[in-house]
Amino acid sequence: MSCCFMCGKDIKQSIEGEEVPGGNKVRTFSYNELRKATHDFSEANKIGEGGFGSVFRGRLKDGTIVAVKVLSATSKQGIREFFTELTAISDIVHENLITLVGCCAEGSHRILVYNYLENNSLAHTLLGKGYSSIRFNWRVRVKIALGVAHGLAFLHEEIRPPIIHRDIKASNILLDKDLTPKISDFGLARLLPLNATHVSTRVAGTIGYLAPEYAVRGQVTKKSDIYSFGVLLLEIVSGRCNHNNRLPYEDQFLLERTWRHHEQGQLEKIIDADLEDDLDVEEACRFLKVGLLCTQDAMKLRPNMTNIVLMLTGEKGVSTDMITKPAVISDMGDIKVNNQQRPDDTHSPTMRSFTITEPSTVASSEATTEPSP
Known part of the structure; x- marks a missing residue:
C-alpha cells in the first residue's frame, strides 16, 4: 500500500494497520506513478548518485518536472516512523536547503520527491563533469560559497536538535535558475540503517571530502561536516575537483596542493585561472585560508559554521x-581494512594515507557515532 500524505490536509490514515500522522506539506505518490514519471527509472533520466541513493529526472502527469531520489537502503523504521521523520524534514525551510515535496513508501520502496533545480549540481557544472553554459565568475562563486555556509550553519546551529549532514560535497549542492545554492540530502541519515550512510564505495569523489575521524572510525560530528565544507570551499575557489588522478602524484589532491602553496606564501596559485575582471584576489585567498582552517586534523581546531560565515564575509x-x-584520506582500501577492526580498538596504527602533524583531539561534547536525533 502506498503513502498517504495529502497536500493541504492535516489528516490521519491507516497504513498496514498503523495510524500515520498526516501533514500539509508533503504529497504522496504511488510507486507506479513515479516509475512512469521516470520511464521506469531509466539510465537516460538518471541525473545523480550519492551515498543515499540515485536521483532521476521525472515528469508528473500534470507536466511538473521533479527530482526523484530512490533511497539505496531499506528504511530502518516502520512506515509510521518513516513519515514522522519526513514530516520533521519537510518542516525545515531555508533559502539554501532543497525543498521536499513528496514521497513514496510502498512495500520495500522508499522514495523522496524534490523540486527539480534547473542548473543541476556544482559537480556537474563548475567542476566540469558535464557541459555547462553557466559563467561562474567570482561574484557567483561568492554567492554559492556563502549560501552553502548559511545553509549548513542553519542545520548545525539553528535547528534543535541540530542536523549533521554526513555527505557535504559538490554533487549535493544544487543550483536553481538564479544560481542560488541548495543543499540536498540533509536529514536522510535518520531514515536509513546505521551502516548505510558510512563511506560509500560506489560514488567516485566522495573519498576526498571525508574527515579522517569519519572515514576511519565512523565518528560523526558537526566538525566532520565542516571538514567536508572546507574541501568544497577549495573546489569553488579553484574550479577543480578535490581529486584528479590524471595529475602528477603530488598534485592529485587539491587539499594537499593548497596546503603546499599556503606554506610557500603562494595561495593565489590555487585560484581558478579562468576567473576574470571581477576577481578579488584577497577575498579568494581568505576563502582558501578558511578552507584550510576547516580541514585541520584536530577537530577542536576547526571553527564552527557561525564563525565560518563571519570569516567568509570579512x-x-x-x-x-x-x-x-x-589530514588527507587518499586510499579507500586503507579505510576498508581499518573499518574491520573492533569498535573499541583505539590503538589502530596511523594509516599511510594520512598526512598528520599531530594527533587528533576529540572533544567529548562533540564526539558521537550517530547523527543527532
Whole structure:
C-alpha cells in the first residue's frame, strides 16, 4: 500500500494497520506513478548518485518536472516512523536547503520527491563533469560559497536538535535558475540503517571530502561536516575537483596542493585561472585560508559554521597562525581494512594515507557515532 500524505490536509490514515500522522506539506505518490514519471527509472533520466541513493529526472502527469531520489537502503523504521521523520524534514525551510515535496513508501520502496533545480549540481557544472553554459565568475562563486555556509550553519546551529549532514560535497549542492545554492540530502541519515550512510564505495569523489575521524572510525560530528565544507570551499575557489588522478602524484589532491602553496606564501596559485575582471584576489585567498582552517586534523581546531560565515564575509579575521597541516584520506582500501577492526580498538596504527602533524583531539561534547536525533 502506498503513502498517504495529502497536500493541504492535516489528516490521519491507516497504513498496514498503523495510524500515520498526516501533514500539509508533503504529497504522496504511488510507486507506479513515479516509475512512469521516470520511464521506469531509466539510465537516460538518471541525473545523480550519492551515498543515499540515485536521483532521476521525472515528469508528473500534470507536466511538473521533479527530482526523484530512490533511497539505496531499506528504511530502518516502520512506515509510521518513516513519515514522522519526513514530516520533521519537510518542516525545515531555508533559502539554501532543497525543498521536499513528496514521497513514496510502498512495500520495500522508499522514495523522496524534490523540486527539480534547473542548473543541476556544482559537480556537474563548475567542476566540469558535464557541459555547462553557466559563467561562474567570482561574484557567483561568492554567492554559492556563502549560501552553502548559511545553509549548513542553519542545520548545525539553528535547528534543535541540530542536523549533521554526513555527505557535504559538490554533487549535493544544487543550483536553481538564479544560481542560488541548495543543499540536498540533509536529514536522510535518520531514515536509513546505521551502516548505510558510512563511506560509500560506489560514488567516485566522495573519498576526498571525508574527515579522517569519519572515514576511519565512523565518528560523526558537526566538525566532520565542516571538514567536508572546507574541501568544497577549495573546489569553488579553484574550479577543480578535490581529486584528479590524471595529475602528477603530488598534485592529485587539491587539499594537499593548497596546503603546499599556503606554506610557500603562494595561495593565489590555487585560484581558478579562468576567473576574470571581477576577481578579488584577497577575498579568494581568505576563502582558501578558511578552507584550510576547516580541514585541520584536530577537530577542536576547526571553527564552527557561525564563525565560518563571519570569516567568509570579512566580519571576523582569519588567524593564519591557527592553520595547521590538514589530514588527507587518499586510499579507500586503507579505510576498508581499518573499518574491520573492533569498535573499541583505539590503538589502530596511523594509516599511510594520512598526512598528520599531530594527533587528533576529540572533544567529548562533540564526539558521537550517530547523527543527532
